Amino acid sequence: MDSGGPSLYANADPSVDLTQSIEDDSVGDEPLISVDALHSAIRREFKTVTTHWLAGLLTLLHVLFMVLSVCVAVLCVLNFGQKEVCASVLGNLPGDSVVVLGKACLWVLVLLFTWYVQHHHNQARRRGYLQFYREVQGLKHLPLTIHSIGNVAVLVVMVAELVPPVRTYLLLSILALELLVAVPCVLYYTVKVIRYNRERAAPDVSREEHLHINNVTSLPTETGFRGSSSLEEVVEKQADLIEYLKQHNTLLSKRLLNLTAQH
CATH class of the missing domain: 1.20.120 (Four Helix Bundle (Hemerythrin (Met), subunit A))
Known part of the structure; x- marks a missing residue:
């Protein structure tokens, strides 16, 4: 039992695992789509209110x-x-x-x-x-x-x-x-x-994320809780935000599948 353990560790190549982990981290850190490209795509898909x-x-x-x-x-x-x-x-x-x-x-x-x-x-x-x-x-x-x-x-x-x-x-x-x-x-x-x-x-969430990226020390956004806001108003905002994020995630999933199919 004791002789089998060192042989397993001896056959493993630590450099391969280290190199692979570094490559995975570098790939994960790189953004798939730039922020400017995302905002420009959202503006192209903007639908006017024809009232x-x-x-x-x-x-x-x-x-x-x-x-x-x-x-x-x-x-x-x-x-x-x-x-x-x-x-x-x-x-x-x-x-x-x-x-x-x-x-x-x-x-x-x-x-x-x-x-x-x-x-x-x-x-x-x-x-x-x-x-x-x-x-x-x-x-x-x-x-x-x-x-x-x-x-x-x-x-x-x-x-x-x-x-x-x-x-x-x-x-x-x-x-x-x-x-x-x-x-x-x-x-x-x-x-x-x-x-x-x-x-x-762009939608409210995208604008808030853009402002948060440009200014990390900015004040809390409207999607958060404010002291002067009533509980009903906060709950309504959160419900609308959750509904939008569900639809937005569905749309992003479809785009990701299309990009995967193209490549």
């Missing part, structure tokens, strides 16, 4: 609706125009009812716009743009909230037993106030989306 053009169209329709409502109210309700022309255009419908129907159609368009925006922003969140998603999370729902409050106010005015001139003036006042509040919100949202599309930035 700004629809926000501009919605703003244009809102302004057009306000102009037509004023024309109908002045010419057909307050009788500053020809009754025959209003009767030929509107038929038997009162002018106030036409304005309310137009307001309902506009609300449906805003509802569809909110659904479309939510769909695209959910996709941006899955691609790792968590900060942008949270920046516009409350902003993208404001137009629908404003129009819904306007609908309630219009319904109250229409149900109340008021004389026609007072009811018409109140109706136009509500529509004007709604326009002054909703349009700046939509325009501000449009600016945020256009700025996001122009930056074509």
Whole structure:
């Protein structure tokens, strides 16, 4: 038993193991893909959020609706125009009812716009743009909230037993106030989306890793815990981050398999 041990150690070549371990360490230390190449590849795969053009169209329709409502109210309700022309255009419908129907159609368009925006922003969140998603999370729902409050106010005015001139003036006042509040919100949202599309930035995790590499002594990033952050906010951020990392790891695995197949 004792004579067999030295013979085994004698047959082994320590230089081979040492050389092989050094080569393995050198191969493991070398990056497979440079950081600059990775960031450039991410920027090439950047997908824009195509909601700004629809926000501009919605703003244009809102302004057009306000102009037509004023024309109908002045010419057909307050009788500053020809009754025959209003009767030929509107038929038997009162002018106030036409304005309310137009307001309902506009609300449906805003509802569809909110659904479309939510769909695209959910996709941006899955691609790792968590900060942008949270920046516009409350902003993208404001137009629908404003129009819904306007609908309630219009319904109250229409149900109340008021004389026609007072009811018409109140109706136009509500529509004007709604326009002054909703349009700046939509325009501000449009600016945020256009700025996001122009930056074509990498996902939040990639940017944080890049900043951490350039400045090791930097402050903790948004993915970590901050003292002023609530527990619900931290849990939500971590859940979004885990979901993104799962999809990102799946994509990297597919790329690695493709590179292995090519070589």
